[in-house]
Amino acid sequence: MPNAKLRVAVIGAGAFGGWTALYLLRSGAQVTLLDAWGPGNSRASSGGESRVIRGSYGAKKIYTHMAARALLLWKENQARWKRQVFYKAGVLWMAGADDSYERASLAALRDVGLKAEDLGHGELARRYPQINFEGVPWAIFEKEGGFLVANLACRSVVEEFQAEGGEYREVAAEVPHVETRLQELKLSDGSSLSVDRYVFACGPWMGRVFPDVIGKLVRGTPKEVFFFGPPAGDTRFDFPELPVWADHREHFYYGIPGGLGRGFKAADDTRGPDFDPSSTDRIVTAEGLKAMREYISFRFPALKGAPLVESRVCQYENTPDEDFILDRHPRAENVWLVGGGSGHGFKHGPAMGELVARCVTRDQTADPQFLLARFRDRAKSTGSE
Numbered sequence: 432m433p434n435a436k437l438r439v440a441v442i443g444a445g446a447f448g449g450w451t452a453l454y455l456l457r458s459g460a461q462v463t464l465l466d467a468w469g470p471g472n473s474r475a476s477s478g479g480e481s482r483v484i485r486g487s488y489g490a491k492k493i494y495t496h497m498a499a500r501a502l503l504l505w506k507e508n509q510a511r512w513k514r515q516v517f518y519k520a521g522v523l524w525m526a527g528a529d530d531s532y533e534r535a536s537l538a539a540l541r542d543v544g545l546k547a548e549d550l551g552h553g554e555l556a557r558r559y560p561q562i563n564f565e566g567v568p569w570a571i572f573e574k575e576g577g578f579l580v581a582n583l584a585c586r587s588v589v590e591e592f593q594a595e596g597g598e599y600r601e602v603a604a605e606v607p608h609v610e611t612r613l614q615e616l617k618l619s620d621g622s623s624l625s626v627d628r629y630v631f632a633c634g635p636w637m638g639r640v641f642p643d644v645i646g647k648l649v650r651g652t653p654k655e656v657f658f659f660g661p662p663a664g665d666t667r668f669d670f671p672e673l674p675v676w677a678d679h680r681e682h683f684y685y686g687i688p689g690g691l692g693r694g695f696k697a698a699d700d701t702r703g704p705d706f707d708p709s710s711t712d713r714i715v716t717a718e719g720l721k722a723m724r725e726y727i728s729f730r731f732p733a734l735k736g737a738p739l740v741e742s743r744v745c746q747y748e749n750t751p752d753e754d755f756i757l758d759r760h761p762r763a764e765n766v767w768l769v770g771g772g773s774g775h776g777f778k779h780g781p782a783m784g785e786l787v788a789r790c791v792t793r794d795q796t797a798d799p800q801f802l803l804a805r806f807r808d809r810a811k812s813t814g815s816e
């Protein structure tokens with residue numbers, strides 16, 4: 432095997448780093464995976480309980496393709512683990528007056544063979560009487576989508592990685608000084624690591640680890656997530672009676688059905704101010720809760736007044752165009768930068784891991800949509816920096 436002796440370190444064991452480490456290992460490399468606080472920890476973007484997996488991406492077809500591949504890999508891997516992390520709840524994607532995104536999504540979904548129905552207003556009201564479809568002329572129902580159990584999935588990936596022969600260490604990498612090829616990485620326990628290639632998948636920390644190359648291109652922004660509790664015995668808002676839903680109109684709200692011991696989850700996808708993932712307290716705001724209660728009372732009227740049973744504050748790690756980053760460090764050909772999940776990266780974890788492993792072991796270049804040059808080219812064409 433040509434890459435049997437290639438030694439690779441992956442820094443960050445979140446959705447991107449964990450799967451990357453696993454697929455590097457499976458492609459024959461010797462892999463060390465590091466994480467400062469552990470896979471799917473409370474500060475990480477991959478932390479928390481649940482994530483949507485859907486293929487609707489409007490005209491950004493690359494993600495519909497990746498989601499289809501990822502879905503296959505999620506199913507294949509969970510069967511290997513004998514542990515369920517994917518729940519096929521279906522995804523109901525509601526269109527608004529401007530439905531160009533949904534029309535493009537529907538075409539792309541059908542292109543890649545993901546089953547998708549277009550449901551008119553009357554059919555929606557008949558199938559889901561627990562939802563008020565005011566302002567929703569039609570919706571896509573992605574039969575094969577659903578949700579993933581995030582923290583369990585991250586831990587499962589690392590357990591599998593170790594079981595297949597990978598080395599995992601809970602330690603932080605110090606900020607590397609990269610001028611040319613990276614020779615060694617200093618670690619927070621005083622040791623250092625010297626390998627052939629380094630993959631940094633540090634989520635919202637990428638800008639701090641590479642202030643000159645990434646800097647503000649990856650911005651952490653807070654995300655408040657609310658869980659509401661229907662009365663005992665009312666299962667209308669639980670899996671499998673309710674699918675994952677997305678209300679994609681002026682304001683993008685989305686949620687995941689309750690069940691599995693958790694309440695009905697709802698979040699507002701709007702981006703907020705900058706957020707420090709290491710040191711900020713994670714407490715939801717009164718305004719955020721009030722706005723969510725108003726929305727829920729409108730769209731899910733029976734949940735009006737339902738108690739808030741849990742809440743979380745997480746962060747998205749956004750790029751300006753919300754596309755991922757997968758590229759080499761411009762000054763060091765043995766350093767790879769992976770991140771910018773931008774609020775939609777989790778589902779793609781296995782497909783992204785497979786892709787990163789291919790790029791790193793075979794010296795391939797990723798799709799131009801993921802390269803850092805796109806930011807420079809765009810800055811040049813607009814005359815901005």
Ligand SMILES: Cc1cc2nc3c(=O)[nH]c(=O)nc-3n(C[C@H](O)[C@H](O)[C@H](O)COP(=O)(O)OP(=O)(O)OC[C@H]3O[C@@H](n4cnc5c(N)ncnc54)[C@H](O)[C@@H]3O)c2cc1C
Nearest residue numbers: 443445446447467476477483604634745772775776777778
């Ligand atoms: C509330 C919320 C809801 C979301 N919903 C969805 C969804 O429904 N569907 C979807 O597909 N995506 C969703 N996303 C986005 C998705 O979860 C993220 O894009 C994805 O998890 C990012 O993974 P990552 O591996 O890049 O980053 P992270 O998960 O943050 O992983 C980075 C890891 O690097 C480690 N690290 C950082 N610095 C160092 C260092 N110096 N040394 C060692 N380790 C270090 C951290 O501890 C961390 O574990 C959501 C995100 C949030 C926050």
